[in-house]
Amino acid sequence: MTANASSDAFADVPEIPGAPKKDPVIVAHGVKRVFGGLTAVDVEHLEVQRHAITALIGPNGAGKSTFFNLLTGFDRANQGQWSFNGVSLQSHSPARVARAGMVRTFQLTKALSRMRVMDNMMLGATGQRGENFFAALVPPLWRSREEEIIEKAEELLKRFKLYEKRNDFAGELSGGQRKLLEMARALMSDPEIVMLDEPMAGVNPALTESLLEHIVQLREDGVTILFVEHDMHMVRRISDWVVVMAEGRIIAEGPPETVMQNPAVQDAYLGAHHDTDLSEDLL
């Protein structure tokens, strides 16, 4: 489970912030989000490589989640452009972003607690005419599609080892199982890119392993993955490329093996004066 499968794609990519990629699926330029006097996100340029696992890391308050929210339409940027497959996604609603093929999960898992696991899954499907009010009144219009959706949902539930839980309420699942459910649900629409916001937060170590495997498997299936994560162990294990943010900016990019050696990254995580001996100042 090493991260070499698609590292060829990054062979000639320079290890600098905003590095151009060979086949970018997302291109963001000049994205800025200001909350009052605080500039939460100020990304000059970012390209995300297709069919790869890209990690977005950075210390607390670096603007990772805000940047995520901007890309997926859950927040409005003050300025900047970004495109998905060359099509601009600016000021699109979250629903339109998702329909375009970019589906996200949340840091605080949003399992629909008082719905059954199966209904959670089925909600993720697209192309169901019965979601229209008038069509909903005429079951023959949507019943066959419903069966296809059930089939697909069962397949995914088996893969994510939730099949036995399909008739339980989602609220009865453990925290880790909810993360799995959320990920499986996101896959119901066959997204081109999955955006995972801290997929490991609150997951017990026993489930971590299977979650990692699922993410790597997604890449093998041709899905692009962009994830925000704090757990450096996980980042090192599965990501092909790491983007480091600090104070709203992208300060470094590179493969997981070397990016942590970058002085800018060490400064961001540990402070610029972490190796200065302060004892002399005390005298």
Place this chain on the structure above:
Amino acid sequence: MDFSDLLIDAGREMFAPTTAAFALAAIGLNFHFGMTGLLNMGHAGFMLLGMYGYAITIREIDANDGMFLGIEMAAGAQIALGVLVAILVAIAFGLLLGWPTLKLRGDYLAIVTIAAAEMVRFVGRSQSLKSLTGASTGIRGKDYKRPFESLSPFPDRQIELGPFTLHGSQSTSWWLVLVAWSAVFLAALLFWRLARSPWGRVLKGIREDEDAVRSLGKNVYAYKMQALVLGGVIGALGGVLWSFGNSVAPDSMGRPTTFWIWTLLLLGGAATVFGPILGSILFWTSLLVVRALANGLIPDTVLHPTELEPFSLVLVGVTLMLLVIFRPQGILGDRRELAINDR
């Protein structure tokens, strides 16, 4: 006090048209709250608008010698037009309420709806609109009930059925009982169908977590609007049915009415098909029994007859509180479903 009379009264209350009208209104609210999680605190406003829409239409056609746009209208056509107007008014009201509030958090809808319903009532009872709404006295039954009563297939006299005696076709009649419960049946059928459709699934998802549903590519705003309008229309039709057994009076559709509907919905079980119906039957029957018992058993020196009405309403309030605390899923709700409370 005579217990057999009380029993018959209670039995009559169980299938009374008002019980049906409230069941219908509660089915509307069930679309809002049970299915979508919308906190509509102004359901009585939808009911009152429906009543006005229907009654004024019929009255104006009547004043025009049964002509509408130069066409002679039969009783059935008049009713259809009246109901259509009631529906359109409810749709307009729903759109107007939802447009600014559905993008905001749920609590805002509650604030806006309670205020809007009161505005409808106050505008309706304002003296300057006396020629249209009849101000605080409202619209008398004989001004708008005629087309409906003329369609009755039952004879024009008191009809005895078992221990119950009702008029065949006038006011609170067997005819109205039949129509009102048919409407309730159809609305319950609609709820059942939609709750089990992909459309209903999206609404339940919105009830649980809007953002999750957004992230799955659904237009949450449009769905919430559809639910608000649909529930409002059903509420308006409940209002029309209610007015057939009473008269159009703005003050009978104030805040208490909204809270009664909430109480009986939660009593029966929100998000269930039969919850609103069972809730309405139990609510009105037990209210009648409590009033009668209090009247018969509590001496005047303890509780004066004029205090009986407020006393029974206090009991309604206490019931609602106990319900929400001890059995939030109502009588028919799934205990497991409501036990999960980790949002």
